[in-house]
Amino acid sequence: MIQTEEFGNMLLLDGMVMTTEKDEFVYHEMIVYVPLYTHPNPQKVLVVGGGDGGTIREVLKHPSVTNVVQVKIDEKVVEYSKQHLPNIASEYSNPRVELSVGDGFMHILNSEDEYDVILVDSTEPVGPAANLFTKGFYAGISKALKENSIFVAQTDNPWFKGDLIRDAIHDTKEIFPIARLYTCNIPTYPSGLWTFTLGAKTHDPLDVNVSRFFDLDTKNYTPELHKASFVLPKFV
């Protein structure tokens, strides 16, 4: 954890920026609200990774959500975030949250027909997160998901990790009828342009009826940005 002048406290893992107090809202709103607004009634949500707590904080704002299971390989990240990022790791005592310490891949392989939405809020695909970016993982996600369900994984940036994104969207297309890539700007991540890969069994994020959006106190996400975030720069 380092203190920065421009971005407040900044969490690093293996030398890579995970989140900062000032810009965390962009990542967390975009990984959560795009799938949660696309699904007509998300109730049970699995978060793989995301030990800073920002993703579950946003998930819990959605009124239909009854349970959030978070699987985290390293409990220390959660403890450290509670201490130094209290506005991000703010919901760990919420009774709708179940924190499970263990391997996200194994948790998914042992789940079947269980979740409405799965969010892969992982680190870069090196070390413990390497097997989160494989076709077997996407197949496991599909099995762990109920009918009509949706998953989203953060899939790094197109300037330096084009191959990773190409593989992720290719593998997702082989397993899910609907596969889409969307982006947002995160100033403290490499290149400032971040991608998310979304797989859906039935609900297309591009066909969400805007009238269904309800008001949340967001700082980045809007219904219009939901749709615009899928319009990619040509090289992407």
Place this chain on the structure above:
Amino acid sequence: MIQTEEFGNMLLLDGMVMTTEKDEFVYHEMIVYVPLYTHPNPQKVLVVGGGDGGTIREVLKHPSVTNVVQVKIDEKVVEYSKQHLPNIASEYSNPRVELSVGDGFMHILNSEDEYDVILVDSTEPVGPAANLFTKGFYAGISKALKENSIFVAQTDNPWFKGDLIRDAIHDTKEIFPIARLYTCNIPTYPSGLWTFTLGAKTHDPLDVNVSRFFDLDTKNYTPELHKASFVLPKFV
């Protein structure tokens, strides 16, 4: 000029990144094609600044353009760019280009009813470029422009320069019937999120008929991205 491993040659002015060989296409396509596609018949274009040559290179790809006047306060930037950024400063010998060394503000104050499109491709609002971000400048632009014309100015990033953007859009609204802000991702600029302020006398960039777009060999710009670039994150 410095050589970088990830972005090729990089031009700095007053210690700030102006452009790099690898990502220059984003900035230059976005400052040029958004207004040039919005205008039904852009013929005479003024570029203030833009000494690396990338903006005039893109302007000249538009088939209706007959003249580009570039006003640059420091001729050395042009010479240095020709030498070290040959793929960017590639059109200075084009007969449709007229390079004028001098003060952009004064050039605009001395012009009347002359240009279809004015592009302000300036440095940050410090030193010689400071008076490019004033209401008098926008009023001068309006006078220098013909009827039905459009201007665009680069207006920095919303993470650190929110005040500048607020003033620019406010001043533009006072002078032009149509005032819009749009963004793009530029990895080598602060925060990775860049804004452009557009003022138009009659043609709204949001109302361009997509059928009017013709095919250009772009790497970032598309007709869909043209519209999506005006959808702003909520905090912006």
